[in-house]
Amino acid sequence: MIDTVIEVIRSIEVIRSHAKWQKPLQKEQNFFSFLLENNAELSLFSPNGQDCIFIVTLSPVPEDSQRDNFLQNLARKNAGMYKKRKSVLSVTNGKITLHRLLRRQELSSENILQTAKDILNDADIWHTILSENKQQASPFSFAGMKF
Numbered sequence: 583m584i585d586t587v588i589e590v591i592r593s594i595e596v597i598r599s600h601a602k603w604q605k606p607l608q609k610e611q612n613f614f615s616f617l618l619e620n621n622a623e624l625s626l627f628s629p630n631g632q633d634c635i636f637i638v639t640l641s642p643v644p645e646d647s648q649r650d651n652f653l654q655n656l657a658r659k660n661a662g663m664y665k666k667r668k669s670v671l672s673v674t675n676g677k678i679t680l681h682r683l684l685r686r687q688e689l690s691s692e693n694i695l696q697t698a699k700d701i702l703n704d705a706d707i708w709h710t711i712l713s714e715n716k717q718q719a720s721p722f723s724f725a726g727m728k729f
Contacts, residue, residue, distance in 0.1 A: 594606055596691050597624075613625065613626075614626050614627065624698070624705075625638075625639070633685050634684045635682070635684070636701045638679065638704075638705040641677070641712055663707075667707070668682060669681065669701050678708075680705055682701045
């Protein structure tokens with residue numbers, strides 16, 4: 583377990599030095615978070631002392647009358663992207679999150695940095711999708727129509 587905690591801390595330093603970010607917040611033992619743009623957050627932790635999990639918090643789930651439609655639309659888009667992206671989309675405690683698992687045997691500087699890049703790229707794609715999802719199409723729009 584100590585080795586994995588050291589690896590998580592090393593992971594944080596690899597990411598921090600490459601991205602030139604400030605030190606992360608330590609929320610709990612073995613749980614560290616970087617605050618990103620648009621209220622997003624990248625967290626790393628080791629729940630079992632063996633593996634490292636990367637989590638990006640994207641946004642809260644809307645609490646309006648369109649919530650069910652929003653979640654159904656999100657599920658459809660997630661199903662369509664599942665084969666292309668390795669990050670797993672989920673709704674946890676009212677927030678939309680992405681997560682990636684890096685097994686202990688995969689913990690190397692290169693894999694840590696690549697996993698961080700991949701989940702942040704996935705987060706950027708989902709941020710765009712979520713932004714589009716929140717916008718209502720105008721009833722006067724010709725979007726999607728071909729002439």
